């Protein structure tokens with residue numbers, strides 16, 4: 104997708120993100136308190152989009168955590184729609200662990216379905232999903248989201264980790280890219 108000059112319209116302001124992340128952290132800390140049996144909660148992020156959200160969320164958790172990452176790539180067109188490949192695997196052992204998968208956005212659902220399946224296959228004791236955004240209209244495969252930040256419309260969003268062509272990840276808010284109208288042509 105090529106785009107000329109873009110404007111970013113704020114969809115979810117920074118204050119709303121901060122408030123919701125704090126709420127999610129309270130909920131997650133409460134749910135896992137007492138069920139880890141002295142072990143740490145293994146928080147697995149999906150690179151690269153989840154890193155901003157994950158850093159803010161994990162700083163607020165009150166249970167012990169470990170951190171690891173997957174990186175995936177998807178081949179989303181034509182007959183290979185939904186094919187997801189693991190480009191970078193986790194380093195830590197999954198077996199017997201309570202795992203919290205952390206995503207920036209669930210769109211079609213193929214990425215998290217693949218990763219959740221792999222975590223279960225590797226013998227995790229329990230696997231849950233936390234996603235900042237849920238683009239529910241676009242779903243092709245059903246994935247239960249245990250902790251969800253915001254449901255959003257079918258819009259292409261950037262910021263707070265999410266990119267367009269590797270740009271915009273460092274915006275402190277979630278925005279929607281809009282093409283700037285062409286300048287009036289000289290008469």
Ligand code: IMP
Pocket residue numbers: 149152177206207208209210211212213214215258259260261265266267
């Ligand atoms: P899914 O496999 O279709 O659910 O896609 C999930 C991945 O697609 C996310 O981790 C993002 O990297 C990317 N993605 C989906 N929607 C958007 C968006 O609106 N902006 C930026 N990236 C997106």
